Amino acid sequence: MVTVNRNYLKLPGSYLFSTVARKVAEYQSANPGAEMIRLGIGDVTQPLAPAIIDSLHKAVDEMAGKETFRGYAPDLGYEFLRSTIAKNDYQDRGCGIGADEIFVSDGAKSDSGNIQEIFGLDNKVAVCDPVYPVYVDTNVMAGRTGAYNPEHDNFDGVIYMPCKEENGFLPELPKETPDLIYLCFPNNPSGAAITRDRLQEWVDYANKTGAVIIYDAAYEAYITEENVPHSIYECQGAENCAIELRSFSKNAGFTGVRLGFTVVPKALERDGVKLHTLWARRHGTKFNGAPYIVQRAGEAVYSAEGKAQLKEQISYYMRNAKVIYEGLKNAGYSVSGGVNAPYIWLKTTDGMSSWEFFDYLLDKAHVVGTPGSGFGAQGEGFFRLTAFGTYENTVEAIERMKKL
Numbered sequence: 449m450v451t452v453n454r455n456y457l458k459l460p461g462s463y464l465f466s467t468v469a470r471k472v473a474e475y476q477s478a479n480p481g482a483e484m485i486r487l488g489i490g491d492v493t494q495p496l497a498p499a500i501i502d503s504l505h506k507a508v509d510e511m512a513g514k515e516t517f518r519g520y521a522p523d524l525g526y527e528f529l530r531s532t533i534a535k536n537d538y539q540d541r542g543c544g545i546g547a548d549e550i551f552v553s554d555g556a557k558s559d560s561g562n563i564q565e566i567f568g569l570d571n572k573v574a575v576c577d578p579v580y581p582v583y584v585d586t587n588v589m590a591g592r593t594g595a596y597n598p599e600h601d602n603f604d605g606v607i608y609m610p611c612k613e614e615n616g617f618l619p620e621l622p623k624e625t626p627d628l629i630y631l632c633f634p635n636n637p638s639g640a641a642i643t644r645d646r647l648q649e650w651v652d653y654a655n656k657t658g659a660v661i662i663y664d665a666a667y668e669a670y671i672t673e674e675n676v677p678h679s680i681y682e683c684q685g686a687e688n689c690a691i692e693l694r695s696f697s698k699n700a701g702f703t704g705v706r707l708g709f710t711v712v713p714k715a716l717e718r719d720g721v722k723l724h725t726l727w728a729r730r731h732g733t734k735f736n737g738a739p740y741i742v743q744r745a746g747e748a749v750y751s752a753e754g755k756a757q758l759k760e761q762i763s764y765y766m767r768n769a770k771v772i773y774e775g776l777k778n779a780g781y782s783v784s785g786g787v788n789a790p791y792i793w794l795k796t797t798d799g800m801s802s803w804e805f806f807d808y809l810l811d812k813a814h815v816v817g818t819p820g821s822g823f824g825a826q827g828e829g830f831f832r833l834t835a836f837g838t839y840e841n842t843v844e845a846i847e848r849m850k851k852l
């Protein structure tokens with residue numbers, strides 16, 4: 449008799465953004481005249497930069513030539529992209545990461561979900577609360593957690609590290625020692641950033657306890673402050689305890705193009721095994737390489753024109769972040785984030801729950817955001833707005849919210 453992976457049955461309800469989409473669709477069909485502004489899902493709105501488009505066109509043309517056509521890409525990524533990443537994202541920042549420690553993929557969602565496969569099921573997982581849901585759900589699916597606990601709105605067997613207002617939405621070192629620690633900075637959903645000194649404490653802690661940090665730096669391009677690290681490898685000793693996840697989605701608008709990478713340093717060993725070897729085996733077996741065309745587009749992100757154009761794109765979104773942050777602050781809201789991240793995290797008003805505030809904003813302002821409680825129990829009473837809309841829509845949304 450066929451049995452199913454019953455770990456999946458531990459997951460309650462649907463994925464957060466499916467619920468948001470369903471609620472918005474229902475409201476829209478009941479109120480066809482309502483002009484909605486969507487600042488909910490973290491998807492970009494600006495088109496690909498010209499340097500990237502040029503590179504895509506060129507690569508497509510290469511596919512039409514007998515001499516230049518490419519079939520399967522190398523599992524771990526083309527050398528031209530891996531060495532470009534190693535130089536620009538790491539060596540130029542003083543981090544000793546080599547091209548052969550970079551694994552090119554189709555994005556950070558897959559990598560952040562798949563990376564747990566190389567670890568034993570008896571590892572204890574620690575996550576921030578609130579958290580990007582993929583880290584928790586994929587460990588639930590794998591069977592690395594207990595059951596869902598409706599009273600606490602979380603899973604038994606997971607170490608939740610509360611990120612509260614009084615701590616600047618940063619986690620404290622946990623009392624119980626974890627094996628795997630997921631950290632995401634700049635943070636989704638809170639928009640909080642960690643300083644180099646504070647991150648160094650986590651690296652020292654992991655090296656002392658033998659834990660591994662899975663560091664999601666998908667939003668590093670939004671960092672504006674000097675003391676905020678772009679990579680965990682800016683911290684001393686991180687190559688002995690950390691894996692880093694990166695994405696081209698938010699720095700270059702590749703949410704629909706799909707490209708990312710994971711860094712697994714060769715120095716990183718646990719249980720007598722190099723994690724690099726395990727990830728190479730996993731990647732080589734289950735992934736057949738990101739498309740050549742897309743990897744050429746990724747290379748263009750690092751060209752002089754690409755860099756200049758993307759700097760402007762990021763500034764565009766960060767101008768939106770400022771509009772949201774300052775507009776809401778001046779209107780009396782309690783807000784954070786938005787300085788090193790495209791997310792603004794606000795406290796709901798009048799003691800509303802996150803979902804009550806979602807319905808209220810949808811109904812009274814026709815603005816769509818994301819309920820903080822969807823990211824974990826500590827997100828209750830908070831709400832996330834993104835800076836990824838158009839400037840005009842962002843200004844209009846904040847004007848509407850000011851009038852509430």
Ligand SMILES: Cc1ncc(COP(=O)(O)O)c(C=O)c1O
Nearest residue numbers: 555556557580636666695697708
């Ligand atoms: C923290 C974090 N990691 C990873 C991802 C996924 O990135 P990608 O588009 O590369 O799969 C997101 C997307 O929103 C994210 O917020």
